[in-house]
Amino acid sequence: MRPGILFVVVGPSGVGKDTLIDGARAALSADPRFVFARRLITRPADAGGEDHEAISEEALLALGRDGGLLATWGAHGLRYGLPISLRDDLLAGRHVVANGSRGVLKDLAATVPRMIVLSITASPDVVARRLAGRGRESAEEIALRLARAAPDLSDALEVLTVTNDGAPDEGIEQLLSVIDAATRRLVLKPLPIDGWRDSIVYLPADGILGVEEFDGPGKVDLAGGGRSIRARVNVVDAGTLLAPHEIGLSREAFATLGLPAGSEVSLTRTPPQRSRDALRAKVQGRELDADDYETVLRDIVEGRYPDSEIAAFLVAATRSLSDAEVGALASVRAGFSTPLRWDEPIVVDKHSMGGIPGSRITLIVAPIVAAHGLAMPKTSSRAITSAAGTADAMEVLAKVDLTVDDVRRTVEQARACIAWNGRLNHSAVDDVMNAITRPLGIDSNRWSVASIISKKLTAGSTHVAVDLPYGRRAKLRSEAEARELAALFETVGRSVGLHVEAVATCGAGPIGRGIGPALEVRDVLWVLEGHEQAPADLREKALAFAGRILSWDPAIATQERGRARAAELLASGAARQALDGIVAAQGRREIVPKPAALTHTVRASCPGRIGEIDGWCIAGIARRAGAPFDKGAGIDLLRGVGDDVTAGEGLFTIHASAGPDLEAAVAMAAQDDGFVLAR
């Protein structure tokens, strides 16, 4: 049996202590869990005031000496005592409410197992009014009394404050609610159960809270010590794993909450979703506005929906999303993150949707833009299914796992950065959504537009160029599809105050020669250094995007002049130098990985003209060779779309660091090398 709590009510005269205690006693009179202490007072029984036991001072002191009192104290010329029998109540699990005095709190706390001080306060005006109303003291006496500061309560005591500035009923209500919350606290006990990513709390069937309040398919919030988690409830039989005042936590729940075993915590039912009607409306095919999306996404992120309902919402949203909805989603999602603020008139960005192998123009565009002087805080992804993401390639040269402060400092020093977006643009919305959409293969370009635009907003960009490659092997299958998405990007950008220029580009085959981090960086450096082997297509695409971005500088204004300026910065070596500045600011890699030494050249089995190169297939071979984790692994294309080849002529060289990787990649290429020859 867990002992009850001794609630000691303290507070200055005039604060309304007696009124609140009387009110609470009346409200809890039928509740057997509570006892209100009847005090011993050296005042005649018929002298009015609280119901007390009259006793002489001598008898009271004698009782104290004989161990008959829990505590005794003097005040206003009287002596007070709390009978020792209250301890039996406490040990029997009953909570005791007693009118006390600050002076005896420390002694009392040492005498009883659990004690909470209920400190009643009120503003000085209110207290002064109440004291004046009693008419026992003069105005001066009252002012003097109020000027005496209340002594600080010891830090070792648990003190809960009740403010009694309003009507008596309000104060009583508040006192009752503080008492109730304190008695409903549970003691944390980790259970040796691992629910596999499921946070589970276990309630004893005979628990002090009553399981019917928390049972069912919904979730609960568990809070204590400034921390909280949301969890599912399981119930354990009475008398087995948990005492009635305990709450069990699965390993995941215990680790996430992070409080020590034995901590006191409080449990509440997770409030229902405010957004339920909106979510249902979307599932049933209707259009939502920004307010709807705000509440739906918040309830999703805060774990108020079961997975089935999130999945239903996502499927519905990927099926139909109007332009206005994409805009609403973009701004709502941006609101979920703290945006970066730049003290710049123009902050540019560039995004490419749907990976084309080798298309590493960001590593050329960002240095050109930086060399010109515009700010470009670029964040990029790592590869998920491709042979290298921009972040993987940049990591060949520099550290990319930057903090927000690193990004700020790099852009300050070098005008641009090329950072990994994983840490910077982390989105709780994406986490929840991806967990559900990936197994189902749900992918919606319109939903992605909202996500991309929201991230650009969060990054503090003002102008964004979007590259939309289309092709039979690209994510966007046709020019029409790419153009439609481009229009959506620009419309949505406008609706949230972002200047977006989205361009459909040819994605018929890889761009550049290298595929894999180090090989792609080699191409990039060839372009920046004007090397004779620099891939013309990579240089051309980079110049086109750089020119477009530079045209946003009012001093340049047109894309033609932008392109000319970009070419000039490339030719002069200024862009190469800018990349060096960015690398230095982000943190230069000491050893720069080179293309891996083990190679095998895949050759044409018959003569013909190369009609198509399947980027997914080539990326698959490069990954099999070790990219992107092995920076040096990948593919070096020897021939491109439109080239004529003779039988036995090399098509591409596979690079790998380990023999088995090379062998596996060669075997994969023997199955399908991705080259479609038109004889």
Next chain:
Amino acid sequence: MRPGILFVVVGPSGVGKDTLIDGARAALSADPRFVFARRLITRPADAGGEDHEAISEEALLALGRDGGLLATWGAHGLRYGLPISLRDDLLAGRHVVANGSRGVLKDLAATVPRMIVLSITASPDVVARRLAGRGRESAEEIALRLARAAPDLSDALEVLTVTNDGAPDEGIEQLLSVIDAATRRLVLKPLPIDGWRDSIVYLPADGILGVEEFDGPGKVDLAGGGRSIRARVNVVDAGTLLAPHEIGLSREAFATLGLPAGSEVSLTRTPPQRSRDALRAKVQGRELDADDYETVLRDIVEGRYPDSEIAAFLVAATRSLSDAEVGALASVRAGFSTPLRWDEPIVVDKHSMGGIPGSRITLIVAPIVAAHGLAMPKTSSRAITSAAGTADAMEVLAKVDLTVDDVRRTVEQARACIAWNGRLNHSAVDDVMNAITRPLGIDSNRWSVASIISKKLTAGSTHVAVDLPYGRRAKLRSEAEARELAALFETVGRSVGLHVEAVATCGAGPIGRGIGPALEVRDVLWVLEGHEQAPADLREKALAFAGRILSWDPAIATQERGRARAAELLASGAARQALDGIVAAQGRREIVPKPAALTHTVRASCPGRIGEIDGWCIAGIARRAGAPFDKGAGIDLLRGVGDDVTAGEGLFTIHASAGPDLEAAVAMAAQDDGFVLAR
């Protein structure tokens, strides 16, 4: 420490025992969990055969007397013994495999804690060939040996059989797999945890199976004693709630499995969904064929998908479902149930989609059809949100909770039945789907068509009339919508070999006067008995549907003649008598509830013409008065759409059995009585 299992291998000469044991010994030589018994044999050590310890007969018998043997037996002129040290191996948790003899099994079982007999068998031909190959016996001796039947093994022993008819490697493989499965069995232990409808099994972290094999988000199948459940896995710390050989079950899992604590069970990972690609394709908006739906629905029903993926599938399916897909779904769903077969050329049915209050034509149509002589095994629903379903109304007169045999007998005796569909058409698919679609408010008419047609197929119907009421307050809002759905019903019916005639009917207001079970039955009897108060609209609609159904009898052939025949059966009292026959066959209610005695009449507050009656509103008032659970409660309409009323004229009378119900219904009607007056 749980003791190991003593595996005693037995079988007749020539069955290949030695070969199998040698093979198993070689395969398990590196596994410390297994010990292979080295026997004591009264045969010189260098005499060949198995590796044994040579001992004299006297010494062996002496050893036996001194407690040095687990067992001893004689065979083929030799004496064999198993050393007592094997018991130490067993008690240390190691499994022992021993070549034994049928004669000592009972004694052995009494000596060791766990024992399994591995009975090696082979077909007589194979054994004869093997024995002949050894050349030790003549053909006659072999024939004689084979003719001796093997003695039956005691029922008290656990015997696992290995058939050794093929190559030695196959036999060894089989023996190893039987041994492995036996050592992987777990002992069932109910844990005092209630996972709230979640079946959870708990594995100890140090369990004999290794948790990594079962951990993760997937499910497991737990089987034993011919029963099995599918459950989620939680892991408990070593040395806490479970011993290594135990498996814990949550209360729900334990109750569902239904085996006693201590039972041995085996655990396997639930196989992945075969239908994953099909489900993903549907989620991504593609069309599925019947084979796809077959596998998807089966995997859903068998619990292989998480709720999120079922929800995604259902949302996608409610968004787009081609006519062909509705047909595929209908036949696939029908395949999930065992269809009723009728020895009848024509089996008719009738279905109404979207409840119109009071429209109880089934209770008139079925008796007419029965009186004519066609078979009509009708199953109907109870009310979900309305004031009465057909089953609720029929229950005023007869038992409706019929078994399949009851239905058969009733149709045999009375040509028709009107039974509750809850028990008869129970669908596991619907159970899973409803649990997910109801909270989301997903409702798809096209999906419903597949469900309805599949149920008619399962009921064994050949001809079905479908009533599709449309109106501003009906489920189908417009005539066009109703007609489109009618066409779909007929197309899908054709595709599965069912003659369906679907008719759009006017659903502008209630049909008949009474709303609520007893009041609706009163209307029905008025029609069947030619009472002057019989509602004309109810009679007319019933005759139209009955006439259409009778026209399927080749002897009648046209709807006009069908209607005339129906009217004749009504006028002659034959239909009334047929209802009586149906009631008698289903089981007559002894006390037929009458409209409830407490009444209140709601009156027009101003004069006008009744433009519309809101069926949902009226049904809500009837339910508030107690319908459908209180059979006598409901509403009696005094006026209909198109009637002129004066201020204070009665619009409808509320019937209730209890004062508070009447008051609540009256209060509800005072808010909105559902009558729209055009002044």
